[in-house]
Amino acid sequence: MFKRIFVIVLDSVGIGAMPDAPEYGDDGANTLVHIAELKGGLNLPTLAGMGLGSIEPIAGVQVVSRPTAAFGKMTELSKGKDTTSGHWELACCPVFTSFPVYPDGFPPEIVEKFKFYSGHSILGNKAASGTEIIAELGEQHMLTGQPIVYTSADSVFQIAAHEEVIPLERLYELCKIAREKVCIDEHAVGRIIARPFIGKPGSFTRTANRHDYSLEPPAATVLDVLKQAGFAVIGIGKIADIYANRGLTQSYPTKSNKHGMEVITDLAEQSLPDGLIMANLVDFDSAYGHRNDAAGYARALEEFDTALAVFKSKLSANDLLIITADHGCDPTRPGTDHTREYVPILVYHQGLAQRHRTVNLGVRSTFADMGATVAANFNLQPLAYGQSFLKDLLR
Incomplete structure (x- = not known):
């Protein structure tokens, strides 16, 4: 069992249109790939080493023969493409009724x-x-x-x-x-x-x-279950807001991606109780995706990659790191809306990196597989949605 699981949600960093994307007006969207193409290649050596390039060909991102992390992508089961539904599903609480939207203003x-x-x-x-x-x-x-x-x-x-x-x-x-x-x-x-x-x-x-x-999630999330079982659940950035302050034992608001990475890196160096530390890095979405600023988005990705290298160096043999996203927001497309995309998932621990074994997690059927893996690690009862991939990490 890993004592601490760190989850970093790269807000809006999608990796390709899902099959039902045309229903959302998002056919052909691919946040990561299109940003890389527009930039002429992304310089992401840390993410590349973890296997990002093995999920999808991305300009500038090397495909390494022996990734240090398990890699794959996840499909959104929920009806939607927003922060709330994405995060709730990551925590094993998908949303099957779309939230109301008001393209013509409120009635x-x-x-x-x-x-x-x-x-x-x-x-x-x-x-x-x-x-x-x-x-x-x-x-x-x-x-x-x-x-x-x-x-x-x-x-x-x-x-x-x-x-x-x-x-x-x-x-x-x-x-x-x-x-x-x-x-x-x-x-x-x-x-x-x-x-x-x-x-x-x-x-x-x-x-x-x-x-x-x-809104409060309509059912228990893995955060709720962890807290009830006596584990620490620490939110960084928007996490407390997204889960309506439910299921958390501590919260650290942040002002930027940079600040978020500073907080989670500082926490990694501390002697924390066993549990989950979950961060949302919102700048990708709010500062660049919604602003159609592909160049700024590319720069933010490269800055994150540099900060990630520092963060990884602070992890112990008892730590697990999961990097994923909650939806897409392709800044190269007309409009400023989120996009219905798969999200990447990279899962790292020192033992996996040392064994030099390639672990392809494939295309997961729901974001909830992430939360199910967290629950399995702490020997909690499975929630209604999600299939753990913990055994794939430990073989």
Whole structure:
């Protein structure tokens, strides 16, 4: 049994369109491959050594004869392509009913309920890019004090406000009102998101004080089961938000990918109790995928690869590392939406690397295989979804 399992979720780093991608308008999407092609090749020596190039040919990523990690890709069983459904399925709780989306803005009953409970009129009420809508409506917001309410292709109710106009605590309060009193029943969106910003008209900047208010998973997750069994469950980045603060024993909010890797590397050096340490690196998605910034995405991947080498050097023989993703967000495609893609999975431990044995995990039928493997490692009862690949790692 591994004493500690580290999971790093590379938010939106998909690796090819799933068979049902055309149903989502995502035929041909491939986040990693298309970024590499546009960049003229990615420099990812750490990930290459672990076997990333053996999952799918990626420009610049060497295919090594003896990867140091098990490699494969996973299929999303859930109906969706968002952060919430992806993470819940990783934790053995797939979602079979799509969360509501509002491509034409929220209906009058939602707007009126928000106005009634919050005491605010609103600006916006449409699907939009977060940076574009604050550029469009930020000045009017500052003049009127009205929050900017908007959505996207995802199931989200987002509230943007200047930190000097609506203080953070009030913005968070507005989000709680939306979560508890407005977006309920058939309008229960996956996440309510606080989107604070600063600056002056023409130079607004979103801050790192974002906060997500997720629905609770409809069934037990592997995080819940681990915590109930007395194991540590540590969330880094958005993990606490995504799981509605459920199933965690500790949480470390982060401000960037870099900060997330610093936190998880620091934790790896500490004497932690047995359990799961799970990080979400959101910049890939929020800063680059949704902004159609393939060059920035490529740079972020290469920066992660460098940080990963340092992190791996801190792991002990009793540690297991799993690297995966929650969905795609191909920045080379028209639009700024998530994309329905397979996600890569790389699984590393020192014993596997020392045996020089190739372990191809193949194409897994659900993201939940990851959570099932975590549960099997800690000798927990299997959850309803997922097949453990722990034995493949230990042969």
